[in-house]
Amino acid sequence: MQETVHPDLLQVIIKSLALMGGVGAAFGIVLAYAAKKFAVETDPLVELVRAALPGANCGACGFAGCQGYAEAVVKDPTLSPGLCTPGKADVAALVAKIIGKVAPEVVPMVATVFCRGDECKASRRFVYEGVKDCRAAILVAGGDKTCQYGCLGYGSCFKACPFGAISMSPDNLPVIDHEKCTACGVCVSACPKSIIALTPTAKKVHIRCSSHDKGPVVKKACELGCVACGLCVKGCPEGAISMDNFLARIDYEKCTHCETCVMLCPQRTIEDQIDPSKETGPRTKLARKEDAGGGSEPADAPAAKAAKPA
Amino acid sequence: MLEDLGTIFIASALINNFVFSRYLGLCIFFGVSKKMETAVGMSMTFTAVMVISAALSWLVYNLVMLPAGLGFLKIVVFIGIVAGFVQGADTVLKKINPTLYHKLGIYLVLITTNCIILAVPVISSDEKYNFMQAITLGLGSGAGFSLALIIMASIRERLELANVPKPFQGMPIAFIVTGLIALAFLGFSGLITV
Numbered sequence: 001m002q003e004t005v006h007p008d009l010l011q012v013i014i015k016s017l018a019l020m021g022g023v024g025a026a027f028g029i030v031l032a033y034a035a036k037k038f039a040v041e042t043d044p045l046v047e048l049v050r051a052a053l054p055g056a057n058c059g060a061c062g063f064a065g066c067q068g069y070a071e072a073v074v075k076d077p078t079l080s081p082g083l084c085t086p087g088k089a090d091v092a093a094l095v096a097k098i099i100g101k102v103a104p105e106v107v108p109m110v111a112t113v114f115c116r117g118d119e120c121k122a123s124r125r126f127v128y129e130g131v132k133d134c135r136a137a138i139l140v141a142g143g144d145k146t147c148q149y150g151c152l153g154y155g156s157c158f159k160a161c162p163f164g165a166i167s168m169s170p171d172n173l174p175v176i177d178h179e180k181c182t183a184c185g186v187c188v189s190a191c192p193k194s195i196i197a198l199t200p201t202a203k204k205v206h207i208r209c210s211s212h213d214k215g216p217v218v219k220k221a222c223e224l225g226c227v228a229c230g231l232c233v234k235g236c237p238e239g240a241i242s243m244d245n246f247l248a249r250i251d252y253e254k255c256t257h258c259e260t261c262v263m264l265c266p267q268r269t270i271e272d273q274i275d276p277s278k279e280t281g282p283r284t285k286l287a288r289k290e291d292a293g294g295g296s297e298p299a300d301a302p303a304a305k306a307a308k309p310a
Numbered sequence: 311m312l313e314d315l316g317t318i319f320i321a322s323a324l325i326n327n328f329v330f331s332r333y334l335g336l337c338i339f340f341g342v343s344k345k346m347e348t349a350v351g352m353s354m355t356f357t358a359v360m361v362i363s364a365a366l367s368w369l370v371y372n373l374v375m376l377p378a379g380l381g382f383l384k385i386v387v388f389i390g391i392v393a394g395f396v397q398g399a400d401t402v403l404k405k406i407n408p409t410l411y412h413k414l415g416i417y418l419v420l421i422t423t424n425c426i427i428l429a430v431p432v433i434s435s436d437e438k439y440n441f442m443q444a445i446t447l448g449l450g451s452g453a454g455f456s457l458a459l460i461i462m463a464s465i466r467e468r469l470e471l472a473n474v475p476k477p478f479q480g481m482p483i484a485f486i487v488t489g490l491i492a493l494a495f496l497g498f499s500g501l502i503t504v
Contacts, residue, residue: 012379012380015378015379015380016380016383019374019375019378019380019383019387020383020386020387020390022374023370023387023390023391023394024390027390027391027394027398030394030398031394031397031398031401034398034401034402035401038401038402038404038405038406039405040404040405040408131471131472131473132473133471136471
């Protein structure tokens with residue numbers, strides 16, 4: 001048999017090749033020309049800064065994602081390189097090094113929930129059957145908790161956290177994972193009751209209540225609320241606690257973790273997050289004082305507590 | 311003439327809506343309809359790319375491919391044209407209008423290999439449309455897709471808060487909603503009798 005290629009077929013093949021090649025070449029030339037003509041000069045520093053940032057796009061810096069902050073911080077010489085809270089001091093130092101700015105001091109922060117009124121400690125005024133979200137629940141007469149300042153427990157913060165650092169306790173109170181929390185502040189703005197705030201990670205004693213109600217009102221609504229008795233204000237050896245409109249507040253700059261207030265609080269509102277199993281600084285100091293027999297009046301009580309769990 | 315174009319526009323936007331009647335472009339439809347902002351951005355980019363690529367493909371198809379008898383290559387060539395055009399638009403937009411680029415840039419890349427963008431030149435070549443008709447088809451399809459995206463985005467923003475049973479949360483309920491809207495769009499089918 002003799003194999004011959006049909007002349008028409010050959011022509012079609014040649015034409016097809018020419019067309020595809022032509023289209024390819026035309027676009028190639030146009031694109032190459034466009035790439036040259038419309039080349040955008042990007043600052044290589046932006047790319048470096050972008051790589052140094054965590055890339056979570058949480059918006060804690062106030063810009064639209066990490067790329068936005070990287071561009072702004074390179075462009076604007078007055079902008080602080082330490083705005084990335086999730087990155088903490090390491091990233092601030094790295095960014096500052098890349099763009100030649102001085103790294104500001106970044107105090108590591110962590111989110112703290114200023115309410116202990118969970119399902120069994122704080123009562124509810126009515127049964128809320130709506131959308132299970134704090135921002136929806138608050139629209140119904142300010143939420144179903146009797147305490148109008150307290151945590152609603154429908155987990156808006158839990159859903160908002162971009163780092164999965166918040167979990168809900170079995171009694172519907174948010175629990176912050178200090179390891180995962182980057183202090184981006186997303187939960188702070190997500191909470192309609194504003195009970196979450198950023199506090200210095202190093203400070204472990206918190207007055208975990210947000211209620212500005214008077215004592216009897218608080219007592220009725222919640223087992224663990226601050227009744228504004230003022231015992232902690234009087235007892236604090238550093239004068240770090242003050243009463244602000246029926247709510248005790250700690251000045252974290254002055255607090256030395258002496259734990260006097262933790263012992264004094266009759267409502268157990270003041271929480272001490274120092275792990276009792278760990279021998280942390282101030283605790284050992286107090287224990288030593290006690291051993292030496294020179295325990296001063298306020299130091300006695302915490303030392304006794306420190307000895308207990310051991 | 312004008313009446314004819316109006317018919318094509320209405321037909322492609324409502325009666326033969328790409329998402330609800332032809333079931334094309336569903337990946338982008340479900341992907342970007344979670345938020346109104348992205349839906350609007352996508353709609354605008356999509357319509358612009360659709361019109362221009364319809365025009366470009368018409369020119370290449372009718373002036374080069376048909377005279378050379380290479381109509382069978384249209385799908386390959388159209389893909390090349392759309393991809394090349396989108397890439398070019400990306401480059402040019404970055405330089406000329408960085409603000410617009412930041413708003414629409416991310417969608418441009420998604421569009422390159424979208425099936426609706428490919429369907430428009432294929433349909434216009436199958437129907438042997440003239441140049442104006444091809445552009446109108448692109449415009450109508452863009453409007454129809456925008457309509458679908460914006461309807462879906464507004465519903466899905468509300469669905470976020472609705473008390474949906476657990477197995478149906480997310481995509482399943484989105485598909486059900488799409489089916490219901492498609493059912494409603496069936497009502498347009500008698501609008502124009504050709």
